[in-house]
Amino acid sequence: MxxxxxxxxxxxxDLPDGPDFSMELAARGRxxxxxAGTDEAGRGPLAGPVVAAAVVLDPNNIPPGLHxxxxxxxxxxxxxxxxxxQSAFVSVASSSSRRIDVIDIxxxxxxxxxxxxxxxxxxPQLVLADGRDVPPGLACEGRAVVKGDARSLSxxxxxxxxxxxRDRMMARADTTFPGYGFAVHAGYATQVHRSAxxxxxxxxxxxxxxRPLRQx
Numbered sequence: 001m002x003x004x005x006x007x008x009x010x011x012x013x014d015l016p017d018g019p020d021f022s023m024e025l026a027a028r029g030r031x032x033x034x035x036a037g038t039d040e041a042g043r044g045p046l047a048g049p050v051v052a053a054a055v056v057l058d059p060n061n062i063p064p065g066l067h068x069x070x071x072x073x074x075x076x077x078x079x080x081x082x083x084x085x086q087s088a089f090v091s092v093a094s095s096s097s098r099r100i101d102v103i104d105i106x107x108x109x110x111x112x113x114x115x116x117x118x119x120x121x122x123x124p125q126l127v128l129a130d131g132r133d134v135p136p137g138l139a140c141e142g143r144a145v146v147k148g149d150a151r152s153l154s155x156x157x158x159x160x161x162x163x164x165x166r167d168r169m170m171a172r173a174d175t176t177f178p179g180y181g182f183a184v185h186a187g188y189a190t191q192v193h194r195s196a197x198x199x200x201x202x203x204x205x206x207x208x209x210x211r212p213l214r215q216x
Contacts, residue, residue, distance in 0.1 A: 036124035037154025045187035052112035053161035091119035
């Protein structure tokens with residue numbers, strides 16, 4: 001059963017310089033293994049899916065340099081993505097813009113995280129979920145970890161996989177829906193993107209429930 005969202009009260013200055021494997025090893029010491037990390041990419045954009053990844057790292061083969069994906073260059077994320085895919089159990093799921101509009105972005109993100117965990121080749125006994133919420137419906141214990149991508153290597157790995165996969169999806173979308181610049185801004189609310197929406201209108205990848213588009 002999933003635990004309620006963590007009331008994690010650690011202050012920002014208590015965060016480590018980078019993620020480590022201490023939460024995973026502590027769970028393993030209690031006989032709880034495997035441990036998966038899960039995170040999402042794309043909660044904020046005006047267009048495209050929200051993409052979630054779940055990762056179970058091999059404690060004996062953790063790629064060096066794992067960090068919150070937002071702290072890494074695109075080239076470094078791509079390099080680490082390849083290493084993660086070679087050395088870990090990985091699963092990815094997404095919720096479309098239409099689903100986001102129907103159930104809201106928070107629920108769509110958590111549902112994508114749940115499905116990513118369910119798709120792992122190994123069944124985790126504990127899931128470390130980035131943020132303040134545990135995805136509902138997990139088949140094992142879940143723990144919400146605030147700033148998890150800066151604290152847990154498993155969550156950091158999931159953040160990298162989710163970010164790389166979503167960026168690739170939006171680059172492909174740019175060829176199907178030209179004129180918006182999806183390959184450049186990945187659907188975020190840049191001035192270029194907003195201007196394109198004003199000029200040519202939204203496409204079916206746009207999240208019509210998001211405030212700037214509700215009036216489009």
